[in-house]
């Protein structure tokens with residue numbers, strides 16, 4: 001059955017229009033190529049079109065006379081490539097000596113096979129540069145210039161700083177930028193994971209089995225940096241020390257960041273098990289802002305880790321990650337935590353806390369998982385016994401991943417995220433931060449935290465230089481995904497928005513061939529929970545019973561129980577639910593593979609929020625996603641940043657024909673002061689904020705009311721529709737009759 005046909009009620013769609021539309025649907029099948037920036041030629045065309053674009057460009061430094069040697073870090077240069085330097089004989093020797101070591105499961109798949117030759121071919125710098133440029137991958141070193149220079153020359157960084165103060169002239173901004181830019185070798189195919197980076201055979205096979213055949217740009221750029229260590233031959237005579245790094249990655253929504261951080265974590269764990277047979281402890285922590293995202297990361301991770309022996313667990317309430325001090329005071333807590341952990345035994349990952357010896361303080365972890373995925377609050381609560389104690393350390397953690405890092409380091413979550421970061425006391429800790437948007441304040445905060453942590457833990461190395469903090473940027477930083485269509489619609493009033501949305505749901509007018517059309521499944525975003533609930537109840541009867549009626553539309557927000565939230569997510573993924581009305585809870589990270597569109601019923605409260613909301617469509621390079629944003633006269637002061645984003649996105653796409661945002665509109669829209677921007681981000685558009693519910697005279701203003709009719713009319717109409725629906729459903733054996741051919745079978749293939 002065609003969901004769209006049914007939503008149009010009796011509207012007859014011309015077969016040609018329908019079929020031509022359906023092939024453009026993102027949900028229509030697999031993405032042919034998940035890459036967003038596919039060819040150098042494409043890039044050149046765009047660059048010419050862009051002309052004197054004032055925005056920062058990711059390939060701006062190409063061809064520049066780079067006075068700084070980009071091969072300064074061992075992993076970037078042909079000259080110092082360790083794979084080339086390490087003798088094959090030695091590497092074979094190491095593999096032989098490792099022969100007796102085992103992993104817990106599927107040894108045959110995880111053991112480095114002795115006949116496996118590691119590729120020693122090293123890419124020329126010119127080739128590296130041209131691939132990175134074509135795919136719009138830009139890598140830079142974020143350390144102080146003195147530190148970069150010191151790392152290059154092997155100098156003491158303090159001496160270097162002093163010398164610089166005395167005589168060395170300061171580089172111009174352009175030169176500094178050039179000095180930071182690096183051209184590491186990109187991952188051109190997933191086969192290289194095995195051939196060059198010695199990724200576990202089983203893990204490589206799992207990647208293929210998941211249908212991933214071509215690495216996306218973020219995977220091309222970041223995987224070699226994160227897998228560098230696996231490529232190093234760690235024989236005693238090996239000329240290179242292991243050189244891990246901290247990483248900050250900014251890549252478009254839906255570009256495959258999850259895979260890019262999961263592959264190295266899983267591979268590290270495979271190696272860890274090989275080197276420490278039988279040892280189980282949390283070695284990696286992934287922090288994500290919502291439970292939905294945590295669940296999704298765990299699912300993705302488990303699919304990749306099949307047969308590798310690596311365990312990945314979602315942090316749940318009551319789960320214990322550390323041994324508590326079993327004094328009398330803690331007995332009560334311990335009892336309640338073990339009682340409130342019904343799911344732990346099924347996963348077989350949490351030991352029974354009661355079995356631990358009492359009165360003994362240990363630092364052993366209780367959760368047996370290798371990789372823990374958590375929201376910030378859940379882990380902080382577990383580490384501080386629900387904030388009754390100070391946060392316990394997690395010394396076994398060597399890798400910390402912050403997914404949606406900008407929101408995790410935003411004031412909303414910053415305290416909890418920092419507490420987790422500080423709890424990871426292992427001096428070898430490596431951090432990576434991932435998002436589609438990353439303000440410069442987040443970069444500064446990251447640098448500062450790394451520095452402070454290093455000082456407080458007195459982490460030093462022989463050369464007094466710090467671990468590299470690199471930044472990978474894909475495409476144009478902080479911009480909307482380039483493969484979707486945007487529509488910015490002026491609806492004047494709240495009623496206008498509702499009429500506009502209904503028009504989208506049931507377009508009776510003919511649609512021009514080029515015009516973006518919204519088809520299920522899609523998401524509708526509102527500013528607050530009450531508005532999401534109100535819009536849901538208003539639209540509940542808009543889906544005709546023959547299309548499944550009100551069961552096709554759901555509201556999802558943080559006030560719902562965890563079970564309800566998870567049921568709605570499952571229903572949407574299975575295709576039972578077609579439309580979810582939600583708040584920014586689902587704006588980030590959540591991946592519904594073939595979602596067709598996003599409606600910003602209420603405008604997003606920052607440009608980053610716009611990027612993330614609309615990024616729920618157009619995933620993995622799929623074309624055809626549509627993002628519709630309604631705005632009213634109350635929104636006019638706030639809409640310019642969104643209009644700018646759309647304008648830039650269309651410019652980058654080289655959109656021909658009519659643009660969503662005309663130049664005159666951009667010129668006419670007012671600019672917002674920094675203070676007002678912050679205010680908007682914190683409280684949303686005041687007219688529809690939850691706090692605007694009471695008038696000065698104390699009477700309630702129905703801000704959450706979303707309707708084109710009076711309350712009485714709505715009540716009567718809903719009652720009537722409800723009765724009709726119930727009668728029809730009763731008389732039918734199944735709610736949705738199957739039709740041949742054009743059936744929509746859910747979001748995930």
Ligand SMILES: Nc1ncnc2c1ncn2[C@@H]1O[C@H](COP(=O)(O)OP(=O)(O)OP(=O)(O)O)[C@@H](O)[C@H]1O
Pocket residue numbers: 031034211212213214215216219251252253254255256257258259435436588589590591593615616619620
């Ligand atoms: N190499 C690949 N080939 C094809 N599909 C891929 C590849 N890598 C990832 N994907 C798919 O792309 C989709 C988006 O990936 P993912 O959720 O990791 O995006 P993201 O970059 O984290 O997005 P967001 O910023 O919205 O969180 C997923 O469905 C994933 O399975």
